[in-house]
Amino acid sequence: MYKNILLKIEYDGTDFCGWQIQPDVPTVQGEIEKAINTLCGGIAEINGTSRTDAGVHAMGQMASFEGDIRIPTERLVYALNNLLPGSIRIKEALEKPTGFHARFDAKGKKYIYRIMNFSQRDPFKRNFYYFVEKPLDLHAMQKAAAYIEGRHDFKCFRAAGSTEKETTVRTVKSLSIRQEADEIIIEITGDGFLYNMVRIITGTLVDVGHGKISPLEMPLIINSKDRKKAGHTAPPQGLYLAEVYY
Amino acid sequence: MYKNILLKIEYDGTDFCGWQIQPDVPTVQGEIEKAINTLCGGIAEINGTSRTDAGVHAMGQMASFEGDIRIPTERLVYALNNLLPGSIRIKEALEKPTGFHARFDAKGKKYIYRIMNFSQRDPFKRNFYYFVEKPLDLHAMQKAAAYIEGRHDFKCFRAAGSTEKETTVRTVKSLSIRQEADEIIIEITGDGFLYNMVRIITGTLVDVGHGKISPLEMPLIINSKDRKKAGHTAPPQGLYLAEVYY
Numbered sequence: 001m002y003k004n005i006l007l008k009i010e011y012d013g014t015d016f017c018g019w020q021i022q023p024d025v026p027t028v029q030g031e032i033e034k035a036i037n038t039l040c041g042g043i044a045e046i047n048g049t050s051r052t053d054a055g056v057h058a059m060g061q062m063a064s065f066e067g068d069i070r071i072p073t074e075r076l077v078y079a080l081n082n083l084l085p086g087s088i089r090i091k092e093a094l095e096k097p098t099g100f101h102a103r104f105d106a107k108g109k110k111y112i113y114r115i116m117n118f119s120q121r122d123p124f125k126r127n128f129y130y131f132v133e134k135p136l137d138l139h140a141m142q143k144a145a146a147y148i149e150g151r152h153d154f155k156c157f158r159a160a161g162s163t164e165k166e167t168t169v170r171t172v173k174s175l176s177i178r179q180e181a182d183e184i185i186i187e188i189t190g191d192g193f194l195y196n197m198v199r200i201i202t203g204t205l206v207d208v209g210h211g212k213i214s215p216l217e218m219p220l221i222i223n224s225k226d227r228k229k230a231g232h233t234a235p236p237q238g239l240y241l242a243e244v245y246y
Numbered sequence: 247m248y249k250n251i252l253l254k255i256e257y258d259g260t261d262f263c264g265w266q267i268q269p270d271v272p273t274v275q276g277e278i279e280k281a282i283n284t285l286c287g288g289i290a291e292i293n294g295t296s297r298t299d300a301g302v303h304a305m306g307q308m309a310s311f312e313g314d315i316r317i318p319t320e321r322l323v324y325a326l327n328n329l330l331p332g333s334i335r336i337k338e339a340l341e342k343p344t345g346f347h348a349r350f351d352a353k354g355k356k357y358i359y360r361i362m363n364f365s366q367r368d369p370f371k372r373n374f375y376y377f378v379e380k381p382l383d384l385h386a387m388q389k390a391a392a393y394i395e396g397r398h399d400f401k402c403f404r405a406a407g408s409t410e411k412e413t414t415v416r417t418v419k420s421l422s423i424r425q426e427a428d429e430i431i432i433e434i435t436g437d438g439f440l441y442n443m444v445r446i447i448t449g450t451l452v453d454v455g456h457g458k459i460s461p462l463e464m465p466l467i468i469n470s471k472d473r474k475k476a477g478h479t480a481p482p483q484g485l486y487l488a489e490v491y492y
């Protein structure tokens with residue numbers, strides 16, 4: 001029966017060279033396509049909402065694929081999880097109308113970035129946090145974050161060397177920062193994100209938290225549209241694609 | 247200056263082929279010896295208290311080494327951690343009298359085994375827990391554990407094919423099992439453990455928790471001295487060497 005299936009996917013990105021399929025290296029897309037083809041056969045490609053980088057995790061990546069899928073939709077989750085490595089879990093499988101596309105139809109996304117503000121490393125958490133030794137000024141970071149919320153040209157927060165020609169204007173709907181014990185959790189929701197945008201925003205906020213950048217400089221940084229004015233790029237292991245909105 | 251140093255070590259065993267050094271594969275001992283030799287030079291070997299298997303973790307592995315160590319002892323922790331991969335952390339370095347040996351002088355050890363009693367897998371926890379889907383009867387497991395405490399010949403809990411000729415009599419000082427949300431935590435303290443003993447005890451307790459073995463059978467299993475009478479061997483990823491006693 002011809003169906004269009006939307007999957008909700010959780011993964012530990014540590015052992016993958018990112019989402020997007022590439023020859024000869026392990027990728028999340030590659031593993032899922034292999035499992036789908038073992039199960040259903042003849043599925044050309046799955047469309048992921050976000051091409052997460054190597055080491056980046058997801059609690060709510062979405063991906064869609066169409067084809068002649070004979071296995072009942074309600075059994076797909078169990079059957080796929082049986083074939084997938086333990087680092088990837090399918091959380092949900094939904095039927096969508098023909099033509100629905102996990103990426104093109106996405107209205108927004110939420111990312112979470114986890115910082116461990118602690119002076120010692122922790123072997124068990126190293127792949128899941130950005131370890132920042134020096135104390136961070138949470139209040140300064142929150143003040144800076146308020147300037148980032150809203151509709152802006154975010155070219156300053158786009159990885160240098162990005163060649164996409166499309167607009168760099170995006171809306172950050174909310175950017176919240178909270179502390180729980182030694183953990184600092186950044187939640188950012190928006191209609192779309194430029195390449196490395198969340199990691200550069202996080203790095204800039206960490207630089208603010210260390211007093212290298214003043215929160216009051218944020219409007220100037222954004223208006224400059226210059227990547228060099230913003231802060232460093234935070235590492236991939238603290239980043240989680242939390243949710244996709246349709 | 248000639249010194250005998252005792253290290254306290256924490257590691258995520260996921261990416262290592264165990265503690266013990268072997269050619270051409272990553273081992274915890276191999277990484278630490280490499281770091282020590284970079285720092286001090288000419289150290290032949292470090293003696294670990296426990297030869298943990300591939301995938302087994304430690305919060306409190308101990309290892310000693312002797313030699314002409316010029317770096318001040320109080321700087322060893324920082325210097326070694328600078329050279330080691332993020333999966334290994336030196337927590338402490340202490341000076342001990344000549345002749346002290348981390349393994350031969352150990353009076354006892356504590357292991358912790360972590361079970362996740364939950365019906366779904368979790369990509370972020372897969373390397374740190376034994377995932378057991380079916381509900382476990384905690385009370386039955388605790389009843390069985392009481393029979394294991396004490397001084398016994400524990401041959402039934404030693405990996406089949408072990409060829410050590412020494413005695414298989416050991417004292418389990420305490421064996422406690424508690425539940426925290428979906429997590430079941432087994433803590434076992436004893437004067438020494440046979441090869442795979444904690445994993446076989448855990449597997450046997452899980453079989454008890456599933457009703458495959460009755461708690462009342464425990465004395466018979468122990469008295470049989472027969473590995474085949476005991477339960478399955480629990481996987482390595484739930485096991486942590488927690489503490490060594492001197």
